[in-house]
Amino acid sequence: EPEVTQTPSHQVTQMGQEVILRCVPISNHLYFYWYRQILGQKVEFLVSFYNNEISEKSEIFDDQFSVERPDGSNFTLKIRSTKLEDSAMYFCASSAWEVQYFGAGTRLSVL
Amino acid sequence: AQSVAQPEDQVNVAEGNPLTVKCTYSVSGNPYLFWYVQYPNRGLQFLLKYITGDNLVKGSYGFEAEFNKSQTSFHLKKPSALVSDSALYFCAVRTGDTAGNNRKLIWGLGTSLAVNP
Numbered sequence: 421e422p423e424v425t426q427t428p429s430h431q432v433t434q435m436g437q438e439v440i441l442r443c444v445p446i447s448n449h450l451y452f453y454w455y456r457q458i459l460g461q462k463v464e465f466l467v468s469f470y471n472n473e474i475s476e477k478s479e480i481f482d483d484q485f486s487v488e489r490p491d492g493s494n495f496t497l498k499i500r501s502t503k504l505e506d507s508a509m510y511f512c513a514s515s516a517w518e519v520q521y522f523g524a525g526t527r528l529s530v531l
Numbered sequence: 532a533q534s535v536a537q538p539e540d541q542v543n544v545a546e547g548n549p550l551t552v553k554c555t556y557s558v559s560g561n562p563y564l565f566w567y568v569q570y571p572n573r574g575l576q577f578l579l580k581y582i583t584g585d586n587l588v589k590g591s592y593g594f595e596a597e598f599n600k601s602q603t604s605f606h607l608k609k610p611s612a613l614v615s616d617s618a619l620y621f622c623a624v625r626t627g628d629t630a631g632n633n634r635k636l637i638w639g640l641g642t643s644l645a646v647n648p
Contacts, residue, residue, distance in 0.1 A: 424574070426574075451634060453634075453635075455636075461640075462638050462639070462640050463575075463621065463623075463636075463638040464638075465635035465636060465637070468634055468635060475634070476634070476635055478635070511574065511575060513575075515634070518563060518580060518582055519565070519577050519580060520565075520577075520634075520636060521577060522567070522574040522575040522576070522577075523574050524572070524573055524574040525574055
């Protein structure tokens with residue numbers, strides 16, 4: 421069964437550093453998403469991406485964040501100048517239509 | 532504002548007994564409703580959805596959910612719980628905008644289900 425894959429599973433970084441979280445969506449899907457979950461809090465929408473551009477973004481998704489689909493298979497989330505409060509589980513998802521399928525997540529720890 | 536409430540942090544049920552995990556929502560327009568399950572160190576796994584049609588929808592692993600428009604609820608149910616059903620369950624909603632935008636999911640806090648042998 422096709423699945424969304426995310427790498428790495430755990431990323432540790434120093435405050436102020438840049439990180440890139442990587443995702444390989446399901447191959448025939450056209451919509452891509454990033455969500456995050458801070459420990460003990462709700463899953464929060466960050467951004468959706470369709471047709472090579474951002475279709476929707478949340479207030480969280482400020483200039484510190486960017487997304488890219490550099491080739492036909494990868495979908496990346498870049499966080500510039502990480503802050504302590506960026507520590508969270510980041511989930512990538514993809515969909516063909518209504519149902520979003522999620523990867524296992526990348527746990528980002530900012531020290 | 533759109534929101535989802537899962538009023539129970541934890542649900543405990545004996546194996547073989549029926550289970551219910553509650554979810555209520557608030558959304559403008561027609562809701563698209565989803566249940567996901569998360570096992571330890573795994574991603575969010577899709578269980579079932581309500582888009583339109585019959586209020587009772589069936590999903591994976593014997594789960595079902597009932598959409599109740601008047602009560603704005605979408606409770607997850609299973610007639611006979613298994614120990615292997617123990618996991619974290621999330622309810623999510625989005626608006627039924629089919630224009631391609633506004634696909635973001637709004638999530639509940641999750642309910643931890645413990646099925647005891």
